[in-house]
Every structure is written in C-alpha cells, then in structure tokens.
Amino acid sequence: MQELHSTGRLRAKKAFGQNFLVNEGVIRTIVDAALASSAPRLLEIGPGPGVLTARLLADGRPLWAVELDPEACALLGDRFVGQPAFHLLEGDAVRIALPEGAPWSVVGNLPYNAATPILTRMLTEAVPWERMVLMFQLEVAQKLMGEPGTKAYGPLSVLAQLCARLTRLAKLGPGSFRPAPKVDSAVVLFEPRGEAPTLAERKPLLAVLHRSFAHRRKTLANNWQGVLSAEVLTGVGLASALRAEVIPPAAWLDATRALLIHHPEVFPS
Secondary structure, three states: OEEEEEEOOEEEEHHHOOOEEOOHHHHHHHHHHHHOOOOOEEEEEOOOOOHHHHHHHOOOOOEEEEEOOHHHHHHHHHHOOOOOOEEEEEOOOOOOOOOOOOOEEEEEEOOOOOHHHHHHHHHHOOOOEEEEEEEEEHHHHHHHOOOOOOOOOOHHHHHHHHHEEEEEEEEEOHHHEEOOOOOOEEEEEEEEOOOOOOHHHHHHHHHHHHHHOOOOOOEHHHHOOOOOOHHHHHHOOOOOOOEHHHOOHHHHHHHHHHHHHHOHHHOOO
C-alpha cells in the first residue's frame, strides 16, 4: 500500500521502507560530508526522488545510484536523462553487483528495513569506499557507536568500530521526513581505519561475535558450550566467565585471528 505522502511525483512505499528526507539543513550536511571525500566516484544508496542525487551530481564526479523501487527508477531516469555522470542501478543494494574500479564516497538515506544488511555488506565485502555518509534509525546509530558494558554494544558495534572511525553528524526527529517515521534518525560518517581487519577476517569475526552475543546474559563459556572449551576461549584471550558485552573491540579481533590459526574448524567453510 502506498503512503499518502510524496516528494515530487514519487509516493513513499512502506514495502521499500521509504521516508524521504526534507530537512534542508541535513541535506546540506550529508552532501557536504560526502563531497569532502577525495574518492573519484560517488555511490548513492536509495536515492528515492533524487533530492541528494541532484546536489551530488553538481559536483561533477560520476555517480552510481542504487534503487530498488521501479517507480523511483523511472522518475530518476527521466529526471537525470542526458547527464553523462549519472548511472542508475536498479536492484537490491544488499546484493546487486557494483562496478569495479576506484574508491567510492558512499552516501544514502538508507531504508530502515534494510540498513543493517546494507552496512554489513559495505563492511565485509570488497567494496572500495573512501568514506560513507549514511542515515540510520537512531537506535541503529546508537548500536554502531555503542561502548563495552552498555546495552547498545553488540556485534554491529564491534565490526563498525574496528573497520571505521565513526562520527555522528546529525540527529533528526520524525518531522525531517515525509512521511514522518515513528522514530528519530541519525547521520553517521564512516572513515576507514588503517589498522582495520582484512576482508578475509571480517566474516569470521562476525561469526565469532554472533555466537558470543547469542544470549547476552550468558557467559562466553555458555554461548560456546559444545563448540569451544573454556580453556580454548581463555587461550585466545576471551575469559570464559565473562559476558560478551564487556569485551572491547580489539580483543575480539585478536581472538578471531587466534581462532583462525589454531581452531579453523569452528568457522564454516
């Protein structure tokens, strides 16, 4: 069912998790942050009616826009026809093939129902990004920036913080969008860390994290019961009597590296 709210000729659809950004100040913040990148290409995820797209194209760099909504694709195609810098990719940003080549500056008002898998792809696959400026539901942004010992801290916190330096650029209320969502939102800047895990380490790291955080109130020994002994966990730097939520990101990476060397059998082939 279509919402009764629209931006231009495009109506927002619940099925695509669409909430169109109309806050002019935040639009400028996102565009300025994305264009401050030295990356030679731009990648926009979920352009919708093209509010960000038009301003990004004014910079002159080639831009690829990934959009799942066929109606939005038709509108974008009409709106930016004749602009050689504009390239439209119709499909799901979680799995669509992206052109190989130089690094991207990635920007997007991500659909809330797909934001986490889209970000996970950007962090675990060979997508060359120089920076990312992305909109999330506030709760997801808080998880990304969660600190050990807090409720927000979890697998997404660890992965994101090991791969990137995170900065919250803006917090937005529901009135910044049409239609207005029922939650607050936040814009987060990602800048890659030089000491980040290698691509080969990232999916094993996530596997370790998901098992360790499977039951937050249980100890590591309980979550790994039947897979790794308390002695093995301690040997790779994970005190088995602790809960996952108190262990800092660096320790998770060290443990994953040790497990890859000494206990590769715990990782699916």
